[in-house]
Amino acid sequence: MKARIVTIGDEILIGQIIDTNSAWLAAQLNALGVRVHSIYSISDTAEAIHKALDESIDQVELVLMTGGLGPTKDDITKAALADWFESDWKIDETVLARVKHHFASRGIPMPAVNLDQAKVPSVCEILTNEHGSAPGMWFKKGNTVFISMPGVPYEMKAIFADQAVPKIVERLSLSKIVHKTIMTQGIGESSLMEIITPWEESLKEFDLKLAYLPSYGLVRLRISGYETTNAAIDQIMQQKVDELLPLISDFVYGFDDEKLEQVVGRILASCDQTIATAESCTGGYLAHMITSVSGSSAYYKGSALTYANDAKVNVLGVAGNTIDKLGAVSEEVAIQMADGARKLLQTDFAVSTTGVAGPNGGTDEKPVGTVWIGIASPSRTYALKFMMGNHRERNIRRTALHALQLVRKEVMRENKLSLEDVLLRNNN
Amino acid sequence: MKARIVTIGDEILIGQIIDTNSAWLAAQLNALGVRVHSIYSISDTAEAIHKALDESIDQVELVLMTGGLGPTKDDITKAALADWFESDWKIDETVLARVKHHFASRGIPMPAVNLDQAKVPSVCEILTNEHGSAPGMWFKKGNTVFISMPGVPYEMKAIFADQAVPKIVERLSLSKIVHKTIMTQGIGESSLMEIITPWEESLKEFDLKLAYLPSYGLVRLRISGYETTNAAIDQIMQQKVDELLPLISDFVYGFDDEKLEQVVGRILASCDQTIATAESCTGGYLAHMITSVSGSSAYYKGSALTYANDAKVNVLGVAGNTIDKLGAVSEEVAIQMADGARKLLQTDFAVSTTGVAGPNGGTDEKPVGTVWIGIASPSRTYALKFMMGNHRERNIRRTALHALQLVRKEVMRENKLSLEDVLLRNNN
Numbered sequence: 034m035k036a037r038i039v040t041i042g043d044e045i046l047i048g049q050i051i052d053t054n055s056a057w058l059a060a061q062l063n064a065l066g067v068r069v070h071s072i073y074s075i076s077d078t079a080e081a082i083h084k085a086l087d088e089s090i091d092q093v094e095l096v097l098m099t100g101g102l103g104p105t106k107d108d109i110t111k112a113a114l115a116d117w118f119e120s121d122w123k124i125d126e127t128v129l130a131r132v133k134h135h136f137a138s139r140g141i142p143m144p145a146v147n148l149d150q151a152k153v154p155s156v157c158e159i160l161t162n163e164h165g166s167a168p169g170m171w172f173k174k175g176n177t178v179f180i181s182m183p184g185v186p187y188e189m190k191a192i193f194a195d196q197a198v199p200k201i202v203e204r205l206s207l208s209k210i211v212h213k214t215i216m217t218q219g220i221g222e223s224s225l226m227e228i229i230t231p232w233e234e235s236l237k238e239f240d241l242k243l244a245y246l247p248s249y250g251l252v253r254l255r256i257s258g259y260e261t262t263n264a265a266i267d268q269i270m271q272q273k274v275d276e277l278l279p280l281i282s283d284f285v286y287g288f289d290d291e292k293l294e295q296v297v298g299r300i301l302a303s304c305d306q307t308i309a310t311a312e313s314c315t316g317g318y319l320a321h322m323i324t325s326v327s328g329s330s331a332y333y334k335g336s337a338l339t340y341a342n343d344a345k346v347n348v349l350g351v352a353g354n355t356i357d358k359l360g361a362v363s364e365e366v367a368i369q370m371a372d373g374a375r376k377l378l379q380t381d382f383a384v385s386t387t388g389v390a391g392p393n394g395g396t397d398e399k400p401v402g403t404v405w406i407g408i409a410s411p412s413r414t415y416a417l418k419f420m421m422g423n424h425r426e427r428n429i430r431r432t433a434l435h436a437l438q439l440v441r442k443e444v445m446r447e448n449k450l451s452l453e454d455v456l457l458r459n460n461n
Numbered sequence: 462m463k464a465r466i467v468t469i470g471d472e473i474l475i476g477q478i479i480d481t482n483s484a485w486l487a488a489q490l491n492a493l494g495v496r497v498h499s500i501y502s503i504s505d506t507a508e509a510i511h512k513a514l515d516e517s518i519d520q521v522e523l524v525l526m527t528g529g530l531g532p533t534k535d536d537i538t539k540a541a542l543a544d545w546f547e548s549d550w551k552i553d554e555t556v557l558a559r560v561k562h563h564f565a566s567r568g569i570p571m572p573a574v575n576l577d578q579a580k581v582p583s584v585c586e587i588l589t590n591e592h593g594s595a596p597g598m599w600f601k602k603g604n605t606v607f608i609s610m611p612g613v614p615y616e617m618k619a620i621f622a623d624q625a626v627p628k629i630v631e632r633l634s635l636s637k638i639v640h641k642t643i644m645t646q647g648i649g650e651s652s653l654m655e656i657i658t659p660w661e662e663s664l665k666e667f668d669l670k671l672a673y674l675p676s677y678g679l680v681r682l683r684i685s686g687y688e689t690t691n692a693a694i695d696q697i698m699q700q701k702v703d704e705l706l707p708l709i710s711d712f713v714y715g716f717d718d719e720k721l722e723q724v725v726g727r728i729l730a731s732c733d734q735t736i737a738t739a740e741s742c743t744g745g746y747l748a749h750m751i752t753s754v755s756g757s758s759a760y761y762k763g764s765a766l767t768y769a770n771d772a773k774v775n776v777l778g779v780a781g782n783t784i785d786k787l788g789a790v791s792e793e794v795a796i797q798m799a800d801g802a803r804k805l806l807q808t809d810f811a812v813s814t815t816g817v818a819g820p821n822g823g824t825d826e827k828p829v830g831t832v833w834i835g836i837a838s839p840s841r842t843y844a845l846k847f848m849m850g851n852h853r854e855r856n857i858r859r860t861a862l863h864a865l866q867l868v869r870k871e872v873m874r875e876n877k878l879s880l881e882d883v884l885l886r887n888n889n
Binding site: 045046047048049050051052053055056057058059060061062063068069070071072073074075076081088246309310312316317318319320321323324325327328329330333334335336337338339340341343344347348377378379391392393394425426429 | 473474475476477478479480481483484485486487488489490491496497498499500501502503504509516674737738740744745746747748749751752753755756757758761762763764765766767768769771772775776805806807819820821822853854857
């Protein structure tokens with residue numbers, strides 16, 4: 034089955050916002066096994082909407098429209114749809130009750146214009162919007178289904194996932210597709226491929242497919258399969274995952290889009306232990322990742338961000354002559370930083386970063402991208418060297434990811450936890 | 462004049478990458494005074510490419526195509542274009558020399574397949590690619606110009622800005638459009654509007670237009686005007702900016718997309734002074750913003766990121782009984798954190814953040830979004846309270862921006878600098 038995504042509104046056409054809705058919908062459709070034929074961004078006019086619908090009906094079986102349903106622009110888009118589907122209007126009582134309740138609960142009298150939000154083309158079926166007043170709408174003409182949703186991302190996502198997907202699967206008789214995503218860090222796409230190609234071959238027998246999805250220093254491995262009549266797909270997937278994990282156990286940290294910083298936080302919280310950071314080259318980004326997890330104050334005590342050498346000495350107690358002799362980017366300084374942070378912030382673990390993020394500051398001996406990461410735990414302290422590229426922003430992110438991966442392994446080692454102990458098997 | 466942007470390739474259709482190229486091109490075209498009629502993302506097949514071209518020739522006068530010119534996919538797209546334009550092939554000597562030089566300079570023998578990169582449809586004009594081997598191509602059919610560019614963002618951007626824009630302006634007889642963008646922080650779109658509406662009215666006389674471009678805690682004000690024959694446009698723009706600045710001097714920090722963290726860094730570096738941060742609720746994000754500026758180690762010494770209360774006491778010397786009595790989110794703690802960081806890291810200035818980022822941790826007295834920012838300078842220390850919303854990620858970013866804005870003002874005050882002293886007037 035082929036689909037088209039149509040984004041309605043001028044914000045994208047003037048380059049004011051980036052179209053993230055379409056990327057999200059495309060990934061969702063792809064995961065459902067629906068091929069996205071094309072994505073159109075068009076203007077919020079009846080003419081442009083009609084043209085897009087005309088051009089779609091013979092080309093695709095599913096059209097997903099987003100945007101153009103805000104309170105001020107409501108009339109044009111809905112009217113354009115009613116027009117094209119040659120439909121009368123009806124008042125949807127559920128939407129009306131929702132809009133009335135919205136105003137009543139705030140003690141505000143409802144402006145008459147908001148009554149219009151409950152007015153919808155009579156030929157459409159309503160897709161309930163749990164998070165806003167503009168409902169989703171489901172139309173059918175010829176062999177094509179047309180779905181209109183508001184452009185506000187969290188409203189659109191909820192309507193699509195909760196309301197549209199079940200109907201799409203049922204009405205368009207899609208085979209239900211099942212996915213499992215394995216999250217890896219610390220290995221590139223091609224190196225992964227070399228290791229797991231024989232295993233990948235074994236997927237064919239069960240008609241399972243594998244996708245490599247690299248993004249920003251991580252590679253996600255997504256296994257997909259259609260639900261077979263014997264419903265054994267879940268077991269087969271589980272078996273294949275069990276065969277895969279031992280091959281790449283050094284790199285796997287979780288399933289299904291769980292973030293590495295969430296995994297680290299989850300393990301630390303479950304062990305009732307704490308961590309501190311001592312950052313130089315990552316410049317606060319590692320702390321930012323850790324504290325972006327809500328509830329991180331339970332296990333994260335803080336960071337000594339020692340950008341300047343004298344800060345390393347004064348705040349973390351790094352020996353001045355170590356820096357003089359070996360330089361700030363060195364194994365010994367990384368170790369002293371981690372030890373210093375663990376002591377200063379009185380935590381169970383500490384992690385340090387020191388390196389040349391670039392684009393300047395590299396030398397022959399320590400080129401841009403040279404990074405040392407230090408790890409201090411109750412039983413030991415050590416540091417590892419990494420060579421990143423020469424792109425400042427990417428180096429910072431990659432270093433932070435490597436640091437989190439090392440922390441995860443050290444916390445597991447210290448607490449004698451196996452990969453199986455810490456993975457969330459059903460993280461959907 | 463109307464334009465269409467066409468993105469060729471499957472990465473966007475499967476949702477693997479977000480289409481940032483189109484947003485960039487749309488903003489550029491908009492700035493040139495060209496209206497973007499629509500944006501299409503299509504598959505990398507001759508059929509899809511031909512259909513998009515067929516649908517475009519009668520609808521728009523300019524088609525910008527990106528993608529589908531990588532070394533492995535070269536043949537399909539270029540062949541599809543040659544086909545549609547009914548063109549023979551030619552070898553472009555400049556492109557050939559460039560490809561040969563690329564391999565020679567690395568001492569690698571050139572694979573025969575790379576010769577194909579110099580093969581282009583004979584009806585096209587070449588747009589030189591300074592950063593890669595696949596050239597841009599300029600076609601004309603009927604009244605429509607078609608430009609094909611590689612999808613790699615920095616290659617595409619250079620080809621478009623340096624090669625395509627001058628030709629578009631010349632061949633399509635566009636009036637040259639002039640812009641000036643004023644960057645503001647700390648005031649919303651509607652409040653800005655209330656202040657500057659009378660001034661905005663005065664733009665009409667000169668046929669100047671104003672756009673409010675809000676994004677992530679900032680509002681950019683963009684003034685646009687067409688170059689008039691008397692070439693007075695630059696002077697008129699300058700005069701209008703001079704009239705505007707005094708009205709909103711509390712919020713203006715720069716021109717033309719300069720970042721607030723760059724401005725702060727520029728001012729500190731020019732005064733040969735240093736700064737430290739003491740972060741709690743921003744969790745490292747403020748440090749990350751400051752250190753994302755290359756060269757920041759010249760003025761930034763580091764941060765004490767004291768997430769836990771005992772870290773505030775042990776690292777920054779905040780008094781334990783102050784926290785007990787007033788809570789960690791308080792004016793007094795913000796002040797003690799800023800003073801502590803300035804002393805600990807031996808800097809001229811320090812800035813601190815302490816607040817309830819959310820989504821949890823709020824109380825009736827201090828709801829989610831309550832933030833104190835402290836500023837310490839050689840002559841004084843003070844703290845200001847801000848009320849953010851209840852979205853964790855946005856609160857963190859907004860707090861960091863407010864903190865940078867306060868730092869900018871304090872450094873200027875301490876060094877007796879006026880806004881005029883620190884603005885980069887010609888930042889294009």
